[in-house]
Amino acid sequence: MVDMTNVARRPIFAGRQTTAPNASVTVAPPASRLSLRAPAESVAGLSSVLGLDLPTQPKTSASSGSRHALWLGPDEWLVIDEAGADLAALIKPVAAFHSAVDVSHRNAAFVVSGKGAATAINAGCPQDLSLAAFPVGAASRTILHKVEIVLYRTGEDAFRVECWRSFADYAFTFLTEAARDA
Amino acid sequence: MLLIRCPYCEEERPELEFRHAGEAHIARSAEMSELSDDEFEKFLFIRQNPKGLIFERWRHVHGCGRFFNAARDTVSDKFHLTYKAGEPRPDITLMAPSGPSAWANRDPAELNVNTPDRDKGA
Numbered sequence: 001m002v003d004m005t006n007v008a009r010r011p012i013f014a015g016r017q018t019t020a021p022n023a024s025v026t027v028a029p030p031a032s033r034l035s036l037r038a039p040a041e042s043v044a045g046l047s048s049v050l051g052l053d054l055p056t057q058p059k060t061s062a063s064s065g066s067r068h069a070l071w072l073g074p075d076e077w078l079v080i081d082e083a084g085a086d087l088a089a090l091i092k093p094v095a096a097f098h099s100a101v102d103v104s105h106r107n108a109a110f111v112v113s114g115k116g117a118a119t120a121i122n123a124g125c126p127q128d129l130s131l132a133a134f135p136v137g138a139a140s141r142t143i144l145h146k147v148e149i150v151l152y153r154t155g156e157d158a159f160r161v162e163c164w165r166s167f168a169d170y171a172f173t174f175l176t177e178a179a180r181d182a
Numbered sequence: 183m184l185l186i187r188c189p190y191c192e193e194e195r196p197e198l199e200f201r202h203a204g205e206a207h208i209a210r211s212a213e214m215s216e217l218s219d220d221e222f223e224k225f226l227f228i229r230q231n232p233k234g235l236i237f238e239r240w241r242h243v244h245g246c247g248r249f250f251n252a253a254r255d256t257v258s259d260k261f262h263l264t265y266k267a268g269e270p271r272p273d274i275t276l277m278a279p280s281g282p283s284a285w286a287n288r289d290p291a292e293l294n295v296n297t298p299d300r301d302k303g304a
Contacts, residue, residue, distance in 0.1 A: 058190065058193070058246070073247045074246060074248065141244060142195075143198055
């Protein structure tokens, strides 16, 4: 029998962080996440339940308090709630056609900040991260060297990098090296 | 690095976000079971492989995830244009393909689809 007193959820990389002169990498606290797919007709109904307007323009996002909806594709969004609300339960009553999968524990997230944040991410991400091309609030699925990430610009010098949990070790190590060079 | 315009993201993105997905505009027959072996071979295997302008499917796999079509020059690697999946093939004469080689831009029916001798008696 498993001794349940020893079973505790250990957040990935809890407490680990890298601080370099120009950029720092920290592990974002656990959050709930929803992979949401829906046709254009369902967007209004889902938006009202989520309390924010799901973005319909490429590379954009919408935020309301601790909840963010990132545009990933023409019918696909990643909804993140940093407060940990049960997004799947929230969406359940919506009758409009949609697909919602709770991926809270599939992803890990890192926060890259500092004046060298864009330079650090550009070490592995080929996108143009200048403020003109990737303004605050912009979000996109892209790649970081060998792993797929979702990149979300939360401030001029701050990014949230979402990657799959099994790639988190690679992504964190890569960002650490990149931050030291930034 | 090549920049490829994704018609769904409405901007040019680095080529690392994309995957090639074969020749475009290959229609699957509505009556697959009635195709002869030769016709099925043409549908499944025979591709134009031109030197010059080619219409291809590409997928923005590390982006919006969508398949789209592109007109690309296989000599210069230049993307002439990209357009959404399902849209008709754009007019080829609007583009300037590089010079054709002896085997370029032939209809699949003119390519190597002869039945091997060993199958003719069957």
